[in-house]
Amino acid sequence: MLKNILILVVVVFAVFYPCLHAQFINLDDDGHIFNNTYIPLTSLSFALEKHFFGFNPIVFHLDNLLIYVLVVVLVMLLANRLGLSQEASFLAALLFAVHPMKVESVAWVTERKDVLYALFYLLALHQYWSYLKTRSLKSYVAVFLCGFFSILAKPMAVSLPLILFLLDWYEGRRFGKQVFLEKIPIFIYIIGIAWITYALNMHNPRTQMDQGILIWIWSLSFYVWHFLFPFFVCPYYGLPHPIIITHWPYASSLLTVLGLILLLVRFYKNKLFVFAVFYFICSIFFLLHFDKNGFGVVSDRFMFLPGLGICLWLGSWFDGRIKSRWGKIIFLIFVALLGVRAHLQCRVWHDSVSFWNEVIRQNPDFYRAYVDRGAAYYQQNQVELALLDYNKAIALKPDAPKAYNNRAVIFDLYKQEDRAIDDLTKAISLDPLAPLPYLNRSVLEDNQKQYPRALRDALEASRLGGIVSASYLKRLASEIRDKN
Numbered sequence: 001m002l003k004n005i006l007i008l009v010v011v012v013f014a015v016f017y018p019c020l021h022a023q024f025i026n027l028d029d030d031g032h033i034f035n036n037t038y039i040p041l042t043s044l045s046f047a048l049e050k051h052f053f054g055f056n057p058i059v060f061h062l063d064n065l066l067i068y069v070l071v072v073v074l075v076m077l078l079a080n081r082l083g084l085s086q087e088a089s090f091l092a093a094l095l096f097a098v099h100p101m102k103v104e105s106v107a108w109v110t111e112r113k114d115v116l117y118a119l120f121y122l123l124a125l126h127q128y129w130s131y132l133k134t135r136s137l138k139s140y141v142a143v144f145l146c147g148f149f150s151i152l153a154k155p156m157a158v159s160l161p162l163i164l165f166l167l168d169w170y171e172g173r174r175f176g177k178q179v180f181l182e183k184i185p186i187f188i189y190i191i192g193i194a195w196i197t198y199a200l201n202m203h204n205p206r207t208q209m210d211q212g213i214l215i216w217i218w219s220l221s222f223y224v225w226h227f228l229f230p231f232f233v234c235p236y237y238g239l240p241h242p243i244i245i246t247h248w249p250y251a252s253s254l255l256t257v258l259g260l261i262l263l264l265v266r267f268y269k270n271k272l273f274v275f276a277v278f279y280f281i282c283s284i285f286f287l288l289h290f291d292k293n294g295f296g297v298v299s300d301r302f303m304f305l306p307g308l309g310i311c312l313w314l315g316s317w318f319d320g321r322i323k324s325r326w327g328k329i330i331f332l333i334f335v336a337l338l339g340v341r342a343h344l345q346c347r348v349w350h351d352s353v354s355f356w357n358e359v360i361r362q363n364p365d366f367y368r369a370y371v372d373r374g375a376a377y378y379q380q381n382q383v384e385l386a387l388l389d390y391n392k393a394i395a396l397k398p399d400a401p402k403a404y405n406n407r408a409v410i411f412d413l414y415k416q417e418d419r420a421i422d423d424l425t426k427a428i429s430l431d432p433l434a435p436l437p438y439l440n441r442s443v444l445e446d447n448q449k450q451y452p453r454a455l456r457d458a459l460e461a462s463r464l465g466g467i468v469s470a471s472y473l474k475r476l477a478s479e480i481r482d483k484n
Contacts, residue, residue, distance in 0.1 A: 011097055022350045075311070100230040117150045127142040383410060424440055
């Protein structure tokens with residue numbers, strides 16, 4: 001067992017080594033690391049790193065990787081406790097460890113919440129299995145605490161009670177009154193935190209019901225196929241259009257779901273296979289979208305733990321088929337291909353420019369990628385490249401307020417203040433509740449000695465939650481008094 005653990009540690013570091021040279025990227029790293037108020041446990045880990053090491057990217061990435069190593073080891077130990085042989089448990093953990101869909105959760109510092117929630121989630125499953133064997137109060141309390149820490153790290157842990165019921169079934173427990181009563185304390189904090197998260201992130205769906213159903217089915221099918229054939233991973237997946245039943249991606253998704261149902265009927269006596277399918281469905285269910293709002297309807301990170309059951313089943317399946325030398329060679333080649341693909345994908349997350357380059361390569365019409373790559377270029381003082389990206393973003397989406405605001409900053413650098421003010425005015429008309437364009441326009445109006453306008457915009461920026469210094473407001477008021 002110790003030998004297998006050491007092999008897993010070496011493999012994980014070999015595959016994910018490029019992450020240790022990566023920087024922070026401008027895809028939420030700033031907000032989640034420097035100003036995160038929504039995910040308490042993850043924020044605490046970031047705060048501790050900042051306190052002892054400052055904002056050193058290698059520390060943040062190393063900690064992500066170390067937590068991931070613990071998660072992989074826990075996967076192997078859980079597989080063994082669930083009845084898989086040591087060999088099958090090792091194969092399951094190895095498949096889990098090198099899977100390319102894990103890269104986003106490990107390489108992206110913001111997704112510390114993935115590895116952290118998975119760590120406590122798996123600890124909760126371990127403790128619950130102990131509880132099922134011993135009915136120990138100590139184990140039950142440990143389940144409660146680990147589950148609580150898991151959902152504090154990421155609300156995706158909302159699936160935990162369903163997986164506990166699944167473990168009840170897998171262990172052969174009768175579903176009596178006690179089975180449900182003992183889940184109530186866990187349901188209480190799960191529902192409470194899940195509701196808070198929903199309230200903070202809810203939006204009005206803009207998708208018709210028939211399209212929403214198709215998106216939901218397509219999302220489920222997407223995760224099945226991308227987990228089984230993960231050689232075309234991408235930082236951003238666009239939604240296929242048009243969203244109609246006759247469009248092949250949606251028609252094939254229906255066939256995939258039907259095929260999954262038929263497989264369950266065909267292999268209903270295979271307990272591990274049934275466990276794997278229902279683990280996947282119960283874990284991913286809350287992440288399946290009915291609408292097309294947001295950065296991505298589907299993402300690799302959403303499969304970080306939902307694929308665990310499939311890995312357990314595949315580990316057992318491969319274990320029964322690699323006894324021969326050729327079987328072992330074929331398996332090792334397959335694992336090596338997964339590891340190489342994951343290793344290459346880690347390089348995509350090296351910095352903001354490399355990340356957005358890959359997104360644009362695979363999604364050349366995605367306007368947001370140009371906005372954020374432009375911001376990355378601007379941070380690197382590559383102003384001309386930033387301007388080209390903002391122009392491209394506006395050409396793709398003429399109602400993108402952030403693109404206008406950012407382009408105004410470039411125009412100001414070029415001493416084209418009137419064009420900058422025009423862009424800021426456009427940004428404000430598109431998003432009148434964003435404080436930054438008001439503040440930026442105020443500064444330009446101040447430079448042009450248009451003090452009443454500058455003060456009005458500064459006050460509006462402050463009212464909307466922007467950070468405006470009191471001294472700036474006082475100076476503008478003083479300029480107006482002196483002028484009058």
